[in-house]
Amino acid sequence: MAKVKKQPRPKAEAPRGFRDYFGAEVTERTAMLARIAEVYHRYGFDALETSGVETVEALGKFLPDVDRPNEGVFAWQEDEDGAWVALRYDLTAPLARVAAQYRNDLPFPYRRYAMGPVWRNEKPGPGRFRQFYQCDADTVGAPSVAADAEICAMLADTLEAVGIKRGDYIVRVNNRKVLNGVMEVAGILDPADPSKFEAERGIVLRAIDKLDRLGPEGVRALLGEGRKDDSGDFTKGAGLDDVQAEVVLGFIDARRDSGAATVARLRELVGASETGRAGADELETIASLLDAQGYGPDRVLIDPAVVRGLGYYTGPVFEAELTFEITGDDGKPRQFGSVAGGGRYDDLVKRFTGQEVPATGVSIGVDRLLAALRATGRAEAQAEGPVIVTVMDRDRMADYQAMASELRTAGIRAEVYLGNPKNFGNQLKYADRRGAPFAIIEGGDEKDRGVVQVKDLKLGAEIAESATLDEWKAQPAQFECPRGDLVATLKERLTR
Amino acid sequence: MAKVKKQPRPKAEAPRGFRDYFGAEVTERTAMLARIAEVYHRYGFDALETSGVETVEALGKFLPDVDRPNEGVFAWQEDEDGAWVALRYDLTAPLARVAAQYRNDLPFPYRRYAMGPVWRNEKPGPGRFRQFYQCDADTVGAPSVAADAEICAMLADTLEAVGIKRGDYIVRVNNRKVLNGVMEVAGILDPADPSKFEAERGIVLRAIDKLDRLGPEGVRALLGEGRKDDSGDFTKGAGLDDVQAEVVLGFIDARRDSGAATVARLRELVGASETGRAGADELETIASLLDAQGYGPDRVLIDPAVVRGLGYYTGPVFEAELTFEITGDDGKPRQFGSVAGGGRYDDLVKRFTGQEVPATGVSIGVDRLLAALRATGRAEAQAEGPVIVTVMDRDRMADYQAMASELRTAGIRAEVYLGNPKNFGNQLKYADRRGAPFAIIEGGDEKDRGVVQVKDLKLGAEIAESATLDEWKAQPAQFECPRGDLVATLKERLTR
Incomplete structure (x- = not known):
């Protein structure tokens, strides 16, 4: 063996943005995921575990918000054939690859759940790491909104199974089709030529997505001429007039006392839009399917104010929120907030096969839900020393x-x-x-x-x-x- | 958003050497790991989960058998500072980094277990994948062989906990120090100048390691002039004369009817070698500690024929074998064989801090043990369809x-x-x-x-x-x- 030159000692440090988990940090998460898996299994979902590495080709366009290819992922070239591979950035892209690769062998509709680490090549920040857990359940190949309703019911059951009490959470449901109908009525979506007004709709979607942060007045400004933020930066608006803006704002403000009243209000808003009416029908069906199984509006609620993901999903959109209060960073009490989200999306498999395959699913924010369990003393400790x-x-x-x-x-x-x-x-x-x-x-x-x-x-x-x-x-x-x-x-x- | 050029469809394939796990393949492994974790926890071991990514610097010289740096790992450069990072290739290198990084905060002796995927940039082959699970338990900072005995007892308990019946497994224990004593007696290790005969000892270690494959006669040839294999290739031997070779062969053939008799035989072989006698003492102590806890030679056995890892470990070496028969690829019955191995090693933390920290541990071959449970119908199925x-x-x-x-x-x-x-x-x-x-x-x-x-x-x-x-x-x-x-x-x- 060649003699090794004396080298300076290596630094004992995890790479920037990566962290270590000790003892109960590990076992509490393992216990929570086991409980989640038990519920998913009972609903007929099968486990799937893909490896951390995928071809860059199969991963596709990477993170939804990022335009440049390769941005946001850890990628490298294979030694032998120079092929680019990368660490997966979520669990949906590998599902798409699997659903296409095994399309002749898997039972469809394919219900699968997956849990595991994903990696993001992003600037790390406080509480923001470059490896973290995701926990997803998706149904691939089921066009009916019964599949969406099932996901909502399962999400409610899951939250209760890990220790969130009924009354401490709510699953809110919205529908992208209704928003499309509203945009038709507002005159910024022409079903005969969907390429028109693309820029305006993009601004509207981004504006709506900021409802939580900016409030209705901020959103209204972005729907109109634009808005100057606290730092003085100006964001150009969608250029809608007051009447148009009112229609869009009416959508996010459409929640009424009962599901039926909310749907009725949405029907008013979408008027004659075929897409909009289909969306309202879907919401109505989901609510009635859930009602029949005993999931009333105390657990699953139609709420057009759910705006996250509306730009990404194509039909029903869901979000689970924890409604109990915790003390915020500013010392004031605030609601715990969102711990899971999902919805229906197309094109999952189409990239690979050319065939459109409908899919719907949900992703649980593992770290957030675990933090909630800890905040309420419901994490399974196993923390006692020997x-x-x-x-x-x-x-x-x-x-x-x-x-x-x-x-x-x-x-x-x-x-x-x-x-x-x-x-x-x-x-x-x-x-x-x-x-x-x-x-x-x-x-x-x-x-x-x-x-x-x-x-x-x-x-x-x-x-x-x-x-x-x-x-x-x-x-x-x-x-x-x-x-x-x-x-x-x-x-x-x-x-x- | 810029329009996307029409591109050929991506291939729906996992990268070469990576595979997907479906349904029971996932849940059976999860169930097995949960049972293992339970035993480790009861023994006072704490969970540790590091991320999949480490700095190349911290990983060190990579796989034991590989000389070139970077060989065998998936590595890439960070965008911002050009630092090299890589996917971990085992769970021991991250443990070394953690033990050094948190040396002032962790309780020592630090008993930790870790389970998770590791990655190897190697040529894939049948049943040989580039991502696979490891499951390790190690004690860092305990110089006493009581720590080694504890690992052996825990290994026996673990095998029973996952469903291997008593009598269907055996944990064999050997000691590198005894081999060193034997090499002193054979005249190829000079305690006063350990650098002498390094080449010869390397050949002896590699020869012994091939005992399973070549049998005693093959090993004897490699200890002497050398050996021509079936393909006609000649491997140069260590050049020992018959008397020297007899001493070395006596070591791997030293097992007797009882632990006491085996130790006595080893004492004969190592003669006056201080190291060799220390090794024999350690084996004796391990056996008596285990006897006192009821782990007799039907479960943990002193056996100098355990040769795997003797080149890597510095003191006690252990290996768990399943003794029941399965049908081999050739249709003939054969013993199932090894499912776990480990031993004592130094220098774990020394690379980082300059301080020598003793450590001992075991690694379970997750896929092999799972295959064994399936072969005996003891994998927890959860496989029933809905x-x-x-x-x-x-x-x-x-x-x-x-x-x-x-x-x-x-x-x-x-x-x-x-x-x-x-x-x-x-x-x-x-x-x-x-x-x-x-x-x-x-x-x-x-x-x-x-x-x-x-x-x-x-x-x-x-x-x-x-x-x-x-x-x-x-x-x-x-x-x-x-x-x-x-x-x-x-x-x-x-x-x-």
Whole structure:
């Protein structure tokens, strides 16, 4: 072997924008995804796991918002044939490839779910990483809005299954076709020549998408001449007159007290537009299908104010919001907000086969939903540290290992301290760091007397915090127990 | 938006060497990993999930067997600063980086487990993919062989937890230090000048590593002058004389009837070598620690014939083998073989910090273990298809959805057929493809009479296969049941 030149030490750092997840950060997410998978499975969805790498050709035009090819993905050339491959940026593009590649073998409609990391070559920011999880469910090849209704019901079931209480969430449903109808009425969409007014419609879509941030007045300005933002930058508007703008604004403000009233209002707005009426019909069908299964407007609601994704989807659009309040960064309470979104889209498989295949699906924001579970104390912790069996006598390691083994057999997480046992203080410091509930001590004296010392570290911490002398005397944080009773004693204390 | 030029259709193909996993292929693996994680957790190991991307600098010299930098990994340059990053090729290199990066924050000894995909830029072959799963558990910062013994016990528990019966596996333990002692005795390792005979030792290590494939005679040839293989290629040997070769061969043949006898034989072989005696002591300690916890030689066995990894590890080396027989590619029965391996290694963190940190760990071959569970029918299937509610009347979709919803609420996997319902034959074909146990039919007539038709598709397939007319009459594969009894009827049939 050639001798290696002495090199400077490498930096021990994750690459910029990537992070590490420790302990409960991993297990809580795993537990949540397992619960989600269980619901998806029960709905007849099958798991699909594609690899992280796809050909650039199959990935297609990359992120919806980005024009330049290759922008936003991590790509490289294969050594052998120079083919470009890239890390997947979402789970939909691989689904499209799979639905095309296996079109003769898969059962259609193909219901599939997928969970896993995706990668984005974007500037990292606070809480914004270049690898993160997605969790999608899609139905490919089902033209009926029954498929959309099913996704909405499943989304509601999923949220409840992971621990979001009924009443703490709402799935809102809108429809791109209704918006198209509204744009026909506003005179910026001509069914006979869809290429006309493309620029105006683009501005309208982008304006509507900013409803949350700008409010109705900001959107109105963008529908008209344009708008100067706080920094003084001017954004050109769509140039609609007041009457036109009123029609468009009427759409996002069309929600009424009942689903039926909302649909009636939408019918007014779309007038004679065939597309618009089809969209209103679809919303009505979805609502009635869901009603029949017991998913009333307390869980799934027709709401034309759902605007995210209207530019991307082609029919029904859904969004799940958590309605309970959390404390925002500014210290004020605010609604938790969106944790999932989806809708119906065409052209999924068409890029590959030329054949149009209808598809509808939903994507859960894994990190956001997990944050919500943590905020409400509903993440499945599994975070308790192990019982630490300390080492008082190096030569009796076998006894300590056997003790830990006994505890584990009884289902108690346990380990022997395996660092240098010389300094007993270090052993207790380690137990603290591990969040251990108990440390077990068995020195020569205890061994002779057939007992062990148990340090209740949680209680010890509480006592150190606040206990009076009497309380401390009444329930000492360290006690002795017969060696034979150790498992039973810890078991009892751990479950109370 | 700029108009897009018409381009040829992209190929719907995964990149060369990457594959897709469907349905049970995914869920069986997930279930197996969950069981493994449970055991690791109980042993006090904490989850760690690093991202798929690391700096090339942190990854270091890449795969153990490869000399050229960058060889074997997928690497690319960052847009902004030109830094090289790469997909991880195993889970040990990221652990080294994490142990160094967080050395002041982590509790040491740091017990961690990790599960996830790794990537290798290698020529794909049959059953050999460029992305695959690894599942590792390591203890960093524990110098004592008690840590090695713990890994061996945990490995045995893990195999039983996933469904390998006791008696169907064995964890074999060897020690690199003993081999070093043997090489001292054979005169090819001089403790005073370890750089001498490096080439010879390299050849010896590679020769031993081929024991499985070449047998003792082949190894003996490689220890001596060399060996011509079947294709006529000559491999140069280490040039040992017969006496020297006998010592080395004595090592891999040192297993005796009991652990004590094996250790005694090893002590003979290593003579006065200090390193060799330390290695024998370690094996003895591991065996006695495990004995005390009830892991006898029926589960964990000292066996100097374990040669894989001896070139890589620095102390104890372990390998888990499944001992039951399967039918090999040649139609002959053979042992299933290795499913996990590991050992003790130094220098894990040293590259980054200059400080030597001892570490020991094990890696389970996820695909091999899963194949073993499938071979023995012990993979957790979750493979049953959903009950298919067929659509006889498009306008009654809400009823069908409600029916599926009812079944799901009772815990039965169920879905409504969402393709074009016109051709009923297609609905049944779909149910077949999904592996559905039942198809439910409720036309207008059934609706009026308050009943549903249930097609038992599994039974139907059996009958089509082999039933006599009488059998067919006695237990028809299609029957009618009151609508109100549907859930109870299916539940009863599914569990029997």
